[in-house]
Amino acid sequence: MPPTSPPDGVARSAEELNAAIRAFWIDGRGHPQVPLSREQRAxxxxxxxxxxxxxxxxxTTAA
Structure with missing residues (x-):
């Protein structure tokens, strides 16, 4: 299952965002997960x- 979004105002790095995006396409067993549900697609x-x-x-990243 893909990770949930961080709280509002929390910036993610490109690496974190890429990992979260990739997680949508792989199920818990390492198999492709297609199609996405409406909520997952959003x-x-x-x-x-x-x-x-x-x-x-x-x-911008908070100091």
Missing amino acids: EYDELCAALRQVQRGDV
């Missing part, structure tokens, strides 16, 4: 959007 889309922001440098 969270997957949010993770992809967050990753794009990190890649563009739109996210």
Whole structure:
């Protein structure tokens, strides 16, 4: 099962986001998991959007 999103305001690194995105496509036994449920797809889309922001440098890390 994919990890849940962190609390609002917590920035994730590109590595963390990539790992969470990959987790959507692999089930607990290491097999591909397709298709995603509606809820999983919504969270997957949010993770992809967050990753794009990190890649563009739109996210700043709290000190």
